[in-house]
Amino acid sequence: MLNYIWAFMIIAGVVWAVLHGNIAAVTQGLLDSAADAVGLCVTMLGVVSLWTGILKIGERSGLIDRLARRLEPVLRFLFPDLPEDHPARRSIAVNMIANVLGLGWAATPAGLQAMKELAELEEERRAAPPGTASREMCTFLIINISSLQLIPVNMIAYRSQYGSAAPAAIVGPAAAATAVSTLAAVLFCRVMNSKNGG
Amino acid sequence: MSFILWLSDHLIPLTILYIVGLGVLMRRPVYDDFAEGAKEGVRTVFEVLPTLVGLMAGVGVLRSSGLLDAVCGALGRWTGVIGLPSQLLPVAVVKLFSSGAATGLALDIFKICGPDSRLGLAASLMLSCTETVFYTMSIYFLSVNVKKTRYTLPGALLATVAGIGASVFLAGRM
Numbered sequence: 296m297l298n299y300i301w302a303f304m305i306i307a308g309v310v311w312a313v314l315h316g317n318i319a320a321v322t323q324g325l326l327d328s329a330a331d332a333v334g335l336c337v338t339m340l341g342v343v344s345l346w347t348g349i350l351k352i353g354e355r356s357g358l359i360d361r362l363a364r365r366l367e368p369v370l371r372f373l374f375p376d377l378p379e380d381h382p383a384r385r386s387i388a389v390n391m392i393a394n395v396l397g398l399g400w401a402a403t404p405a406g407l408q409a410m411k412e413l414a415e416l417e418e419e420r421r422a423a424p425p426g427t428a429s430r431e432m433c434t435f436l437i438i439n440i441s442s443l444q445l446i447p448v449n450m451i452a453y454r455s456q457y458g459s460a461a462p463a464a465i466v467g468p469a470a471a472a473t474a475v476s477t478l479a480a481v482l483f484c485r486v487m488n489s490k491n492g493g
Numbered sequence: 494m495s496f497i498l499w500l501s502d503h504l505i506p507l508t509i510l511y512i513v514g515l516g517v518l519m520r521r522p523v524y525d526d527f528a529e530g531a532k533e534g535v536r537t538v539f540e541v542l543p544t545l546v547g548l549m550a551g552v553g554v555l556r557s558s559g560l561l562d563a564v565c566g567a568l569g570r571w572t573g574v575i576g577l578p579s580q581l582l583p584v585a586v587v588k589l590f591s592s593g594a595a596t597g598l599a600l601d602i603f604k605i606c607g608p609d610s611r612l613g614l615a616a617s618l619m620l621s622c623t624e625t626v627f628y629t630m631s632i633y634f635l636s637v638n639v640k641k642t643r644y645t646l647p648g649a650l651l652a653t654v655a656g657i658g659a660s661v662f663l664a665g666r667m
Contacts, residue, residue, distance in 0.1 A: 297591045301551050304594075308554030317558050324557025328549040335549075335600070336542045344534030351530020353512040356519035407636050414637040427641040428634065436633055436645050440624045441652035446505060447621035453596070454617060457603035464609075465617045467500035468663040472622035476656030483648045 335456045342452035350398060359401065363388035373438065373484065374431050383412035387435060394443040409435060434484040441480035442473050494666060544593055552597040561601070577661060580606075584616055585657055589626045596620060611664055618660035623653050 312321045353359070366388040370377070377384060386409035393402035410432065417429040428436075447469050455462035516523040555561040561583070569579035577585075580602055588595035599616040606612045626649045634642055 297594065300587065300591055300594050301547060304551035304555050308551075308558040308560050311560040311563070312554075312558035315559055320557040320559075321554055324553035325550050328553030329546050331553075331600070331604070332542065332546040332549040336538055336545060339538045339541075340535060343538050344531040347534030347537065348527040348529075348531030349509050349512055351533070352516040352521060352523050352526045354530075355526045356512075356516045356521045358512065358515060361515075403632075406633060410633050410637045414639070423641075426639055428639045428643045428645060432634075432637075432639065433643055433645045433648065436630060436642075437648035437652060439633075440626050440629050440649040442622050442624045442656065444621065446508065447617075449596075450617050450621050453600060453603065454608040454613075457600070457608045457613075459608035459613075461501075461609070463505060464498075464501050464667065465614065465621065466504050467497035467502075468614075468660075468667060469618050469621035470500060470504070471497050472618050472656055472659040472663055475659035476622050476652045479655035480648060480652035483644075483651050487644050487648070 335453065338456040339449070339452045342448060342455065346397075346446075346448045350396060353396070354398075354401075359389060359392050359396075359398075362392045362395075366391060373434055373481065375488065377416070377431055381412070381416060383409050383416060383431070386412055390439070391443060394439065395445050397444045397446060397448055406435075406439065430488060433487065437480045437484055438477065441477040443477060444473065445470060497663075545597075548593050548597040549600065551594070552601050556601055577657070578612055578615065580612055581615055581619065581657075581661070584619060585623075585653075588620065588623055589653070590628060592620075592625050592628075614667055615661050615664035618664055619657050622656040622660060624649075626650065626653060 309318075309321060312318045363385065367384075369391075370384055370387060374384075374387070386405050390402050390405040390409055393399075393405060413429055413431045413435065416431070417423065420429075423429060446466060450465065450469070451462045454465070513523055516526065552561075564583065565579040568582050572579045572582050584595050584598045584602070587598060599620055602616045603613050608614070608617065626646070630642060630645060630649065634640070634645075
């Protein structure tokens, strides 16, 4: 996907510049952008490694497991038909907590594991023909895509690089906006759950 | 709004306090763990550098050729109706497919308008509260061979639109 987007940016931009006589500006733009990218990475080195260092402490002291266990009431609300002791519960909880903390590398494996376990559950129930998403899969993905990340660390680094007076001022509003998108997702899933004979 | 601003000031220090405190309670060698994690962070950033150079160069071409301005100008008439600044629409659409490319566009807004401008704030919030819808769906569903995704896409798009709406609204009040 990114291959197409990137090729489009370059090709359309250069063709447009040739047609409008802006080609000298494009050369300058390319050089400036490449230098900007390096400057940005230098800022990110500080913020991102500080954060991954802190989160490593949390991971090693069992933070993910601890929080995942507390997520049980949330899971009961979102996945009413998911059996009480099903292994997917744990994978879903770990995925959600990792997403909240912004640990993408921990979230994706747990998320794929959850999908596999949900697929096996659907296989036993056979509520839908093969190759069709179960209700739990739809809910899980919609909540996942609604974005759960609590502290947008990368965005703080970007803002600081571009001279923001208060790079972290977005933390509160970003949490509020994330709450809005997640709330919309939860309501949507509840409505769809009850509509489909919940 | 004052609670939200309080949250901005306190969330990061309190999170760090909680995590380090928990580490000490669990008798972890917290500083060793920190150094190990920080090393992973450095590696991550260096792995991101090549793609960032590519994406920012791509956005640089779009910007300097004048195409980005032309697109935003053409979109302005449409997006004005729903109250979304025209510069933000490309960010929102590209984010459905690629987080990196959308970041490139947002950084361009930071550069032109500044990260603390209304547009810069809205772009910051938008990228913080949305996910790459099509990318995530294809990875997760392909992994279990699901082709009929039922109501996942409408739900995901609804959540994304709600997040964008909230971002523009909140950015106007900061």
